[in-house]
Amino acid sequence: MLDASFLEAEDSDPHVSLAVGAVSIIEGPAPVYSELVSAFGERAQSIPRCTQKLHTLPFDLGAPGWVDDPHFDISHHVHHVALPEPGDDAELFSMVAYIMEQRLDRERPLWECWVIEGLPEGRWATLIKIHHCIADGIATAQMLAKLSDDGAGETFAGNIRAAQQTAPSILSLLRPRLNPVSWMGDVWRATVAATSAAEHAVVGAAELTARVLSADQDSSLNGPVTRMRRYSAALVDLSVMKEVCRDFDVTLNDVALAAITSSYRTMLLSRGESPGSHALRTLVPVSMRSADHFDVTDNRVSAMLPLLPVDEPDPVKQLEIVHRRLTEAKGSGQREGAGAVVAAAGNLPFALSAWAIRLLTRLPQKSVTALATNVPGPRGRQRVLGRDVVEILPIPPIALHLRTGIAMVSYADRFSFGITADFDSAPDVDALARGIEDAVRCLAKVNRKR
Structure with missing residues (x-):
């Protein structure tokens, strides 16, 4: 149901394209185009979704499915463009925005690869664009890695909470033992644990619902969008981020969200707005993907809706508040609550779920003003046809008045x-x-003075 919801949300707003993507900046010189097409065509065969297209049923009688495309042709999916001089970030980002604002053709497998030449220093780039109905961030990263020379290797995804969970199943707890008293004790503990988890999810779902329905502070960050897009990127050293994590005893996600908070505060002030305490309710997707499902191509995410403290001017206090609020959100059951809502929707007749999604996505909402999603990428450097991938820049979609x-x-x-x-x-x-970038440097500078 979650996969199909991205199709329904896209259908509800003609101004959005719900494709996700990534730009890989690669050392030159660029290979011969035909060589690249041939390599990607061969590698795409190992990724089922790359050669499958949507199969939909009339009148929403059932959820869309995937069928092999009998006319699959790699030339429909790999395209070649060159940047105008001087080929710097401005030209690259403008090209990225233009490519991503175009919707994917649903008559074909829902992905494209754009080979972009003309970057400075003889470099080139690939932009891989995939519809969100195919995969979430981690699954998309796995797909992209399979198009590289070495395939999907070790990633930072093993560090996420869901991947590290090894909770025993109820069936394993109910395994018969020789001592009936001990067996009955296991049954009782399993029942209590299941009840506690259900209560936790219900509380989290109620909290999320209350926050979605609340009318937070008006902001220029929220409102109708046009068809056209802009794109930009910020780059920092991972070692600097980790240094801040160690010095303040916070997570990498805390540091990233604190930097985002600081920059949004500056943006709102420059626009002449007062960044109040409820100005930045942020949708933070949370992975529900266990380690043994990294290779499964689908969406397995839940969500939290923390308020980022744009009303706080001090960067260190911003970081402390972000850390506290994310910790509270994780403990409140928001993650489990959102997952339970999605699971419940999956048990409804698809026609009813599809109708509800279309209705909800058409309604204007002012409670959520931003999206911030963190995708763990490859630990080691990737190569494409023997060339080193220097940077990977993620590309999120925008929708729902964000x-x-x-x-x-x-x-x-x-x-x-x-x-x-x-x-x-x-x-x-x-x-x-x-x-x-300035906010991360500021936090690192504070570290050195401590």
């Missing part, structure tokens, strides 16, 4: 922020990117 969206990815020794924004309402997207 005029900006930020995706983050850790890759080797780098941490990057990719920002998608509505063209008309967010002309200052580059300033938002620079503000993130």
Whole structure:
């Protein structure tokens, strides 16, 4: 149901394209185009979704499925463009925005690869674009890795909470033992644990619902969007981020969200707005993917809705508040509650669920103003046809009246922020990117003075 919801949300707003993507900046010289097409065509065969297309039923009688495309042709999916001189970030980001604002053709497998030449220093890039109905962030990263020379290797995804959970199943707890008293004790503990988890999810779902229905502070970050997009990116050293984590005893996600908070505060002030305490309710997707499902291509995410403290001017206090609020959100059951809602929707007749999604996505909402999603990337450097991948820049979509969206990815020794924004309402997207970099540097500088 979660996969199909991205199709329904896209259908509800003609101004959005719900594709996700990533730009890989690669050392030159670029290979011969035909050689690249041939290599990607061969590698795509090992990824089922790359050669499958949507199969839908009339009148929403059932959820869409995937069928092999009998006419699959790699030339429909790999395209070749060159940047105008000087080929710097401005030209690259403009090209990325243009490509991502176009919807994918649902008559074919829902992905594209754009080979982009003309970057400075003889470099080139690939932009892989995949519809969100196919995969979430971690699954998308796995797909992209399979298009590289070495395939999907070790990733930072093993560090996420869901991947590390090894809770025993109820069936294992109910395994018969020789001592009936001990067996009955296991049954009781399993029942109590299941009841406690259900209560936790119900409380979390209620909290999420209350926050979605609340009318938070009006903000220029929220409102209708146009068809056109802007894109920008921020790049920092992963070692600097980890140093801040150690010195303040926080997580990498805490540091990233604190940097985003600081930059949004600066943006709102520059727009003449007062960043109040309820100005930045943020949708933070949370992976529900266990380690043994990294290779499964689908969406397995839940969500939290923390308030980022844009009303706080001090960067250290911002970080402390972000850490506290995320810890509270994790403990409140928001993650489990959102997952329970999605699971419950999956048990409804698809026609009813599809109708509900279309209705809800058409309604204007003012409670959530930003998206911030963190995707663990490859630990080691990737190569494409023998060339080193220097940077990976993530590309999130925007929808649901969110005029900006930020995706983050850790890759080797780098941490990057990719920002998608509505063209008309967010002309200052580059300033938002620079503000993130400045905020990380500021926190690192505070560390050295401590």
